[in-house]
Amino acid sequence: MEKDRREFLKIGGISVLGLSALPVFQALAQQQGPRYKPDPNALQGAQWAMVVDMEKCWEEQEKRQCKDCILACHKTHNVPDIPDPKREIKWIWLEEYKHAFPDQAHEYAPQKVKESPFMLLCNHCTNPPCVRVCPTKATFKRAQDGIVMMDFHRCIGCRYCMAGCPYGARSFNWGDPRPYLKTEEINMTYPTRRKGVVEKCTFCYERIDEGLQPACVEACKAKALIFGDVTDPNSEVRKILSDHYSLRRKVELGTGPNVYYLI
Ligand code: SF4
Numbered sequence: 001m002e003k004d005r006r007e008f009l010k011i012g013g014i015s016v017l018g019l020s021a022l023p024v025f026q027a028l029a030q031q032q033g034p035r036y037k038p039d040p041n042a043l044q045g046a047q048w049a050m051v052v053d054m055e056k057c058w059e060e061q062e063k064r065q066c067k068d069c070i071l072a073c074h075k076t077h078n079v080p081d082i083p084d085p086k087r088e089i090k091w092i093w094l095e096e097y098k099h100a101f102p103d104q105a106h107e108y109a110p111q112k113v114k115e116s117p118f119m120l121l122c123n124h125c126t127n128p129p130c131v132r133v134c135p136t137k138a139t140f141k142r143a144q145d146g147i148v149m150m151d152f153h154r155c156i157g158c159r160y161c162m163a164g165c166p167y168g169a170r171s172f173n174w175g176d177p178r179p180y181l182k183t184e185e186i187n188m189t190y191p192t193r194r195k196g197v198v199e200k201c202t203f204c205y206e207r208i209d210e211g212l213q214p215a216c217v218e219a220c221k222a223k224a225l226i227f228g229d230v231t232d233p234n235s236e237v238r239k240i241l242s243d244h245y246s247l248r249r250k251v252e253l254g255t256g257p258n259v260y261y262l263i
């Protein structure tokens with residue numbers, strides 16, 4: 001404490017002697033050290049990816065109308081439940097095969113595949129067109145692990161990213177979403193959004209940074225969702241992808257989707 005006081009008086013003395021404020025601020029900044037230290041337990045990965053095992057998911061669907069992943073995601077991220085389908089906000093949603101994989105669907109596909117819902121989310125593309133078109137860098141790719149992020153405060157609501165995303169993975173807040181949240185259920189550790197902002201799945205970066213799996217992965221009782229570093233040959237996702245044939249959505253577009261489907 002005494003040392004801190006001496007350092008403060010020393011810096012104050014520099015100021016009194018008439019030197020400009022800039023070196024004083026620099027000196028203070030050096031005293032404080034780094035303001036943000038990453039959690040030592042944070043999950044480490046060069047490119048996060050998700051494998052969705054549809055067989056396991058459909059097995060659970062047959063037992064009950066399971067929406068555990070959607071509910072967990074939307075609750076964790078304060079996603080409003082807006083009944084009007086034209087204004088709905090979705091981070092994870094269900095879609096028929098012919099809409100999810102329009103380039104691969106055909107009339108002779110197994111009936112089960114044609115009739116069962118696929119769980120969809122942002123693909124955290126390796127070459128994301130949404131990032132290229134965003135004029136404010138509100139949507140950007142996190143360098144260390146490839147997550148396609150959203151900075152809600154930077155978003156000006158131009159919706160270029162929605163036009164650029166070929167997967168319909170983005171939702172626009174046409175109105176204030178907060179009246180559609182139940183006050184007692186709001187997650188105070190995650191920001192709510194406002195009118196005129198785009199949102200989407202962010203692979204739960206905030207949980208990854210604390211060493212946790214994404215909320216949907218944790219919530220899935222069927223263990224149908226597997227998350228990991230696709231560049232690591234020893235990761236579970238890589239082992240699954242080497243042992244099973246998998247599908248990705250609209251790969252011909254060159255976006256490099258990082259969500260894989262087993263059927
Ligand atoms: S799925 Fe759409 S929103 Fe997600 S990274 Fe790819 S282009 Fe962007």
Ligand code: SF4
Pocket residue numbers: 133134135136137138139154155156157158159160161162198
């Ligand atoms: S709507 Fe927001 S995130 Fe999308 S392109 Fe415009 S500023 Fe970027």
